[in-house]
Structure formats: structure tokens, C-alpha cells
Amino acid sequence: MKQFDESLNWFKGNMHTHTTLSDGVHTPDEVIEIYRAKGYDFLALTDHRRLSMPETVRGMLMTGGVEFDYMLDNECIHIVGVGLRSAPELDPPMIGQSAQQAIDAINAHGGFAILAHPSWSMNTLAVTLPLSGLGAMEIFNSTSDAPWNPARGDASQFVDLTYTRGKYTPLVASDDSHSYTGEHTRSFTWVNAKELTLDSILDAMRAGRMFASQGPRFTQIEYADGVLRVDCEPVERAIVYSNLPWAAHRVFTGGLTHFEYTPARGERYLRVRLDDADGNMAWSQPVVIG
Template sequence: MKKTTFLENGQFYKGNIHCHTTCSDGKLSPDAIVKAYQDKGYDFLAITDHNVFSHYTCYNTDRFVMIQGVEGNLRAPADNHREYHFIVLPGPDGHWEAAEGEKFAHGERLEIPMLSDKASVQAYIDDLYRRGYMVMINHPFWSRIEYDEILGLNNLFAVEIFNYCSQILENMGESNVCYDALLRNGMKLWCTAVDDNHNDFPLDSAKCDSFGGFVQVKAEELSERAICNALASGSFYASMGPEIHDFYIEDGRFYFKCSPVQKIYANGDVRQIHCAVAEDAEHPLTEISGELRGNEKYLRIECYDFEGRKAWTNPIWLI
């Protein structure tokens, strides 16, 4: 039987689901941000200002879609170094329509509860979930949150494995170790790459925090409902640049195809399963396949292009 996270039908759409504007601590207006991402060829964007919910349907066209959302957080005591931040997006069909709590309105400011213990974090997530939203935990490395401070939290759908702003400005944007620790301990979460752009520097600056982390979502159509359904089901991959064309497991073997890259690593909950490395740029890699050991709980793949940019699949769960 073939196993994959990608929908059988549909196409890939490029988007950023973590973005800030002058409505919170970003330096560019919503108009300017939307135009910048449209000019870069993005298909969708979620403006997720800090604790200010947005629903910018005015920017929707037949070729570009806005996803409503917000970045919410808990307020930590002065002596607590942790930062629990969450991206909040509309949940998939069924969950969205059956929600018990009220939906947020455009421009509505979220309450910021006090962080006291893990139960307070769970209560915050649960409130959002009851309203019909799906919740992602942001930049664990930057937030100085250890994996066991996430382990056991319910009603999360994803973790940021790469946050471009945190990486380019502070070298704290990659959370592979935390993510794998969560997977190995049984949390079935997807992984995303995002910009988290605040645009303190011009768009043409080497320190610009836009356009460096994104998701490619395979959806049935370019609409908010289709994008959110695909995100919830894991029909996407995270990237800094490389393109992933396919990833599946069938009859005890895995198969992976991508744009030309230098390195491909297939890993799961056990140590290294398979790797491939191109000797030079004249002979890049575009695929890898191999036998499974048979005792893996999950398998996921990372690939690196010749500029060091990475792409990450979501895990395929085998148990």
C-alpha cells in the first residue's frame, strides 16, 4: 500500500504563513507586504500580527489568496525566559464548521493570558481549538523552549522547523533537534518553514527577513479552505529554496524526487537510514529511493542545495 502525505490530485501553491506588518511590530504596511509577496510569485499569505487578528479578503484575486490568522502568545513572568508563541489559522472542514467558540473578527485584539505552568499553555491552545482554529508552535529554539516543554501538549498541528527571521538575524531559526525529539516521543506534528518577517531592513538588504522560508502546499485549488485543509492533513513541504516533487513509501521502499540538490538525507526515529551526496554541481541529485529497515515509526527527508538551502518533507508515519 502506498503511503504519502501529499494529496493525489491538485497542485503546489507557495505561501508564507507567519508575517508581520505595521499593525503590530512590522515596518511595512499590509498593502506593501502583500505587493512584495505577489511580486515574488507567492500564491498565498497569512498576515499574523502579534495578538491582532486579520482577515484581509480585500487582497484576494484569482491568483492570490489571503489566509486569516494571528500570532498569539502568553505573557511570561519577568523571571521566565521562555516565549510561547503560536500561529493560529482556520482549521480544516468539519473542525471549522463545528467549532463551539466564537471566531475572531478582523482587527480584534486577543487576550494575552499569563504563563504560569504547562496547564496554562494547554488552556490557551484549547480555547483557540474550540473556536475552530488550528494551532502551530513557533520557533522553539528562539523561544528557548525545550522539547519536553512541548511534549504532551494537545491540539497542535505543526512546529516551525525553520524560521527565517530568527535564523538570519540571530542564528536561532532551526529547530530540527526539538522537532525530531517530539516525533520520536510520539507527537504526530507537521513541520513548517516561515519568514516571520518584520522588515526592519529594506527588501533588497542582505538582512531582509522576507522570502527565506515558505511552505509549498499541494491543494485541490487556490482558496483559503483548500489551503487550510491541505495544511491540516500534511499535504505540503517546508523549504528555504529546493523544490520537492514527490515523497512516498510503497512495498517497504521509500521514493523521493526533488529539484537538483547536493545532499539528500532520509531519517526516522532510528539512526541514519539513507543518504546521498553529489560530488559536484555538474552531477546534482534529483531523487533517492531505498529499502526500509522495517522497524521505523516514521520517515522524513531533508535535502540541501549547493547554496546550503534546505527543504523538509513532513514525516510519513509507519505505525
């Protein structure tokens, strides 16, 4: 099975962004121009508890969005919603509500719910595994990384712990831009869709036709006849992750554009990370094999 439809188009977007409407330093118009100038195709303004609506601005699709946040005893949960066509009844979200209610409301209003920065939030599986209806989770969040925060931007371990327990939530990468001092336009998601419309982008995301990136690009991922085959633009290294703590021959190096991996006995899922020469990464969706 192939992850991508080669007859469709690729669109680049960021689904977690803040403006002066909450705790960002730039106005919505300024933020839109920052991302438009960097070649983004779509963008979600996801201010805290402040919904933005879908529209097209200067040729860039604005998917609409909002971020809800909930404090627990030893962790917090942030839920980003994109693609909403009306406001969820979650005002104020900090009082008498829950992350699950936010997810349910986002989905009920036609949106796509994302678990934001789980490593930064100190999320535990006891809290997150019971959540239902998530469309994706952030495997990388730029603002959660150093120097803006104590280097908890990469949620790879959280992802593998989640997948090892059989919950294969798709992955995105986002900036979560606030200060616009280098965290912006760093991490993004490529979506394999028919056209640049809200419906087409959401349909592709729900189908898992997307990958998270900071630069490297997958061109195709296929699992057939017991072999994982990966095509990509040239990278320095590729790593295959799974539920097993150890398995041989899962690291590939040296100007890669294609590699193949035969799963070891006991591997139930595979996911791939690409690394380029500058240290930028890309992350695939999981391939469930058993």
C-alpha cells in the same frame, strides 16, 4: 502511501508575518505587495494579539491570522493561528491564559494552530509534548536565524526529539518577517490543494499535503513495500532523518531527482531534507513506519 495528490495544484505561502499593526516596519498593504510581487499565492498577517481576517487582495489569498505569546520561567511559547473566521476570546493573551487555551480557541474558531520558532523560544519537551491540537510546528523560522537573531532558526533537533517520542506534528517553514531586511520571502510552505480558497488550503494542511522549503521542491514522497521513494527537482544532497542516532546510507549526493531508502531495523519514522547548491533547504513531513 503517497504524501501528495498529483491531480491537485501547488500553492506557495507564508504563514507568519508582521506589520505596523504590531512590531513590523511595513504596513499591511506594503507587506501584501512584497509577497505578491514574489509570486506567493497565500499569506497570513499574524500580528501580535491583533487578528487579521480572511480575504482576497489583488489576487492573493489572505488566510487571516494572529500570534499569541506566553512567558514561562526559562522559555517562551508563541502560538500562531491562521484561517480564523472570528476572534478568539483571548484578550489580553498574556494575563490568565495559556498556550493550550490559545490552541483550543484557534481550533474552536476554525483556524490552524502552529508552534512558532521552538528553538528560538528555547522550548523544552516537558512543556511542548503535553500540548494538544497543534496543526504544525515551524522547522525553520527566518527571523530566528542570523543575522537577525543568534542562529536559532532551524528547529530540526527539536523536531526529531519530538518525533522520537511518538508525536508526529506536521512541519511548516515561515519568515516571521519584521524588519524586511532579507528575512522576508526566504522560508515558505508549499501546499498541495485543489484550489486557492481558504477551505481548500486548510483541508490540505490538515491532511499533511504540504512541505516546508527555502527553494528545493519535492514532487512526490511514497512509502510502499518497505521502501521510501522520493522524487524532487534537482538538488545537491538529500538526508534521511529518523529516531536512530546512527544508520548507514542516509545521505545521498550528486544532482538528485530521485532516491530510495530502505529503513534500518528499529527506525520508526523517516523525514527528508533536501539541500540545493545555494544552501537552501526543504523539509518533508514525517513518514511513520512503525
